Amino acid sequence: MVKFIQSSDWQIGMKGGGLGEAGPIVRETRVDSIHNVFKSAEKNYVDFILLCGDLFEHNMVSQEEVKKVVSIFNQYSNKMIYLLPGNHDILGADCIYNRDIFSRINHLKILNKFEPIVLENVVLHPCPIFSKFVNEDVTSKIPDVHKEEGVHIGIAHGSIIGRIPVSNWEEVDLPIDSKCTEKKGIDYLALGHWHSFQTFEDNTGIARIAYSGTHEQTKYEENNAGHCLLVEIDEKGAKPKIELNKTGKLSWTCKEFEMKDASSIKELKEYFESIKGHDLVYININGELPFNCKKEFDDIIDFQGTLHKNFRVKTNDLNYLMPTDLEVSFNFNDPTLNQTMIKLKELLQDETDEKKRKIIADALTYFLRFIREE
Numbered sequence: 001m002v003k004f005i006q007s008s009d010w011q012i013g014m015k016g017g018g019l020g021e022a023g024p025i026v027r028e029t030r031v032d033s034i035h036n037v038f039k040s041a042e043k044n045y046v047d048f049i050l051l052c053g054d055l056f057e058h059n060m061v062s063q064e065e066v067k068k069v070v071s072i073f074n075q076y077s078n079k080m081i082y083l084l085p086g087n088h089d090i091l092g093a094d095c096i097y098n099r100d101i102f103s104r105i106n107h108l109k110i111l112n113k114f115e116p117i118v119l120e121n122v123v124l125h126p127c128p129i130f131s132k133f134v135n136e137d138v139t140s141k142i143p144d145v146h147k148e149e150g151v152h153i154g155i156a157h158g159s160i161i162g163r164i165p166v167s168n169w170e171e172v173d174l175p176i177d178s179k180c181t182e183k184k185g186i187d188y189l190a191l192g193h194w195h196s197f198q199t200f201e202d203n204t205g206i207a208r209i210a211y212s213g214t215h216e217q218t219k220y221e222e223n224n225a226g227h228c229l230l231v232e233i234d235e236k237g238a239k240p241k242i243e244l245n246k247t248g249k250l251s252w253t254c255k256e257f258e259m260k261d262a263s264s265i266k267e268l269k270e271y272f273e274s275i276k277g278h279d280l281v282y283i284n285i286n287g288e289l290p291f292n293c294k295k296e297f298d299d300i301i302d303f304q305g306t307l308h309k310n311f312r313v314k315t316n317d318l319n320y321l322m323p324t325d326l327e328v329s330f331n332f333n334d335p336t337l338n339q340t341m342i343k344l345k346e347l348l349q350d351e352t353d354e355k356k357r358k359i360i361a362d363a364l365t366y367f368l369r370f371i372r373e374e
């Protein structure tokens with residue numbers, strides 16, 4: 001029996017650009033959440049830890065950041081760590097793992113050769129990459145182990161071919177054959193590179209290939225990130241037991257919200273209530289909103305911005321409906337104001353470009369606010 005923790009894509013040193021004030025929080029949390037990977041290993045009495053690449057964002061990450069990670073490695077020194085570099089921390093002359101500090105960690109082995117590592121009842125088959133632009137199967141050098149004894153585990157970094165979202169070999173760097181496990185006779189293939197958890201079944205319906213995904217989500221578009229995997233394989237040929245263990249600390253929410261009419265404001269408020277406490281929120285609001293709801297809408301959005309570590313709103317596809325009260329005649333008792341109103345109304349009626357319509361609608365909102373305040 002073998003039991004291990006699988007993790008990858010820590011991307012330590014990443015900038016977190018576009019996250020504003022949340023950038024530094026996200027960067028710090030990524031380091032902090034590494035503890036959860038090792039705690040999961042301790043709690044489950046695993047045999048070793050497999051790290052499948054891209055632990056650092058690039059090979060020039062500052063020594064300060066490196067020391068933070070090494071310090072965590074040293075706090076959990078009773079489990080062997082097998083570390084395969086990925087495409088961000090690519091092997092070569094500049095490789096971050098060439099730094100002296102890594103050679104001093106007794107319980108760390110950098111997997112920089114195609115040499116199998118023979119342990120008790122288990123053989124690890126590392127598939128190191130030496131270029132970011134490999135275009136042949138990264139796992140091709142794994143030997144045929146159909147007739148070999150023990151549990152055999154491949155470790156690689158790249159993109160599975162033949163399954164969604166990548167269908168062709170030509171489309172991607174670092175391709176990995178989705179039939180690798182049945183071709184080579186290995187029991188399991190541990191993968192890094194994709195940030196969301198995902199498994200792939202062999203031709204008998206058994207999941208033998210898995211991405212753990214990143215231990216802490218890196219951007220809004222990722223689903224099912226923020227875990228490490230606890231993998232248990234009883235014997236050669238047995239079905240691997242793959243368990244998700246939560247490691248991520250930050251909650252990310254990405255949502256499309258369609259406005260239909262004035263009642264949508266109430267629904268929007270209810271939705272925001274339901275995501276209270278979420279750290280990072282990105283909402284794409286589309287559909288149609290009556291123009292007279294715009295002020296309340298703007299106020300709600302304004303306030304939401306104060307409730308989350310990062311709050312991004314996209315309203316490019318939100319259309320403001322011309323209010324009926326603007327259709328009727330009006331008189332501000334001031335010819336300039338009347339003319340301005342007529343002009344803005346005409347502009348809004350004639351404009352078809354959504355972005356421009358939004359700008360005109362904004363102008364109308366401010367204009368009416370100005371009138372009321374007078």
Ligand SMILES: [Mn+2]
Pocket residue numbers: 053054086087088157192193194
């Ligand atoms: Mn990668």
